[in-house]
Amino acid sequence: MYANSKTSPPTKRVFRFLPASSGIAVSPGLLARDPARAGVPAPARSARRDVLALLLRALSGAVRPSCIPPRRAVTSRGQRRLRGLCCGALLAVTPGALPSAAAQTTHVQSRVAVARDEFRRAFSLAQEGRWAEALAAYERSERLRPHPLTTYNIALCERALRRNTRARRAFLRALTESRGGADMRGKEADAWTHVRAIEREIARLTLTIEPADAAIRVDGRPLEGDLLGGAQGTLVAGTLPEGPGRQAPAARFEVLLDAGRHEIELSRPGYIGRRVSWSAAEGASGALALTLTPAPRPERDRNRVYAGVSLASLGALGLITGTIFGARTLVLKNEANQLCKSGCNRDGLDADHKSKTSANIATATFFPGLVLAGSGMLLLAGDDPTRSAGQRSGTHLTAVAGRNGAFFTLGHFW
Incomplete structure (x- = not known):
């Protein structure tokens, strides 16, 4: 030899x-x-x-x-x-x-x-x-x-x-x-x-993970793709240097390991990481399912949710009020036009005055309600803790007062 x-x-x-x-x-x-x-x-x-x-x-x-x-x-x-x-x-x-x-x-x-x-x-x-x-x-x-x-x-x-x-x-x-x-x-x-x-001696573990894009590592080392190819999504443990975990190729895949006891770690931003032990004899096969639990929202996120719900509720009220008074404006305007065909009498002038008042109320409630409802929805969906740090988004609402009146500006960034 x-x-x-x-x-x-x-x-x-x-x-x-x-x-x-x-x-x-x-x-x-x-x-x-x-x-x-x-x-x-x-x-x-x-x-x-x-x-x-x-x-x-x-x-x-x-x-x-x-x-x-x-x-x-x-x-x-x-x-x-x-x-x-x-x-x-x-x-x-x-x-x-x-x-x-x-x-x-x-x-x-x-x-x-x-x-x-x-x-x-x-x-x-x-x-x-x-x-x-x-x-x-x-x-x-x-x-x-x-x-x-x-x-x-x-x-x-x-x-x-x-x-x-x-x-x-x-x-x-x-x-x-x-x-x-x-x-x-x-x-x-x-x-x-x-x-x-070696193929007869190594252990084979079929892993099912949730969420599917979670990072996984075994014994502190990321997994490597199989050089022989094998089944789609087959990974090998223990061949790479120690380091952070890598995203799995799919929600279900096979891992080749040495016989013995192993520590399997699963992690993802916004979720509680999980670590489990798995032992196998030579040539053994097994299956394991790992599911991560979303991390609880911090106090700041709870306050954001409360503020979003409140703004969305006020906005919905404004939208409903503005819609009702807008419909009333149309009815009164049509009535005033009918009474003022040959000349406006007292009833026609009164209907016209009421239609203008109703239109002002509809304008004053509908558009602020739209802004408040949009702000509330963006606050509810603007900061998802399950996103990674580079995917955070935010919302800001600013009141602006000028010579021609006051209005709100709404900004959202991703």
Whole structure:
């Protein structure tokens, strides 16, 4: 199972299993052993020497006596002079190319050397069964020089530490990186074998939440989408760093978890957060429904509700009064017109006077009632505690007095 070259001497396989209480047996012999096979090649030659060698090889193939006319045949001494002149001209055209290439190569070589050292150290630690330390060393090597074999060894360390969801993610990531052109040296089949074994061991929880846009996290970590796709809305717990919860994809979805006890948190602005514990054995399945309760309104919101109801009631009274007197105005106006067809008598003048008075009352009650009713409705719906902080709205009512009279202005912002 080692990733050794054909010329390397045979290596005795040493299997170190975890204690029986861990429940998972991971052999250090499964690790990819050779750092050069894990994307950490040996140091390259000097950049200046490489460029000069390529240049001389090109000139030696391009300058030949057969390419020169017979009367201008050049001797071997002339060829050497011509090559020297060409090399000098090319180096003069790009004087900074070789030093910059050499500096870049030196930087890459230093990173490669550190990555190789970390890889070897991680391999030694894994041979001793110190999986947590080996995992940290492999991760440092991967940051310096990514390669699917390094990711594959990281997955084996996660598997030995009983973090199956993270191991599954690392195995799948190694297989994805290998499809990008990097060679896993025959470890693809082993990776798929581990993935299928993990699929049988992880727990599956079907969650139903209300409200559907609530944020959820498990063990203090947000959930991540499944790399394999799976059913629509399948999420994986334990693979992302600790942080705030993320909105769920739907009201009902499936979560893949490691076996053991987990803390599930559900939250949303304007609601009382909820935290529940859920325990599962290897390969277990379960279902859980979580519903959040709206948070009680504070005193300020209750006062707003009372004010809104009062204004809406007064506005409704004004609208009703204005409507009644408006209808009475129409009746009296029609009566006055009938009495004043041939000339207004006392009854006609009295009906006309009453219609004007009724019209003034209708105007004085209907429009203020409309403003008061609108203000009350906006106060009732203007500040919903279930909205997030960026969605708050408000209403303001202002009385304005001028030379031409007094009136109200109503403003509402979202």
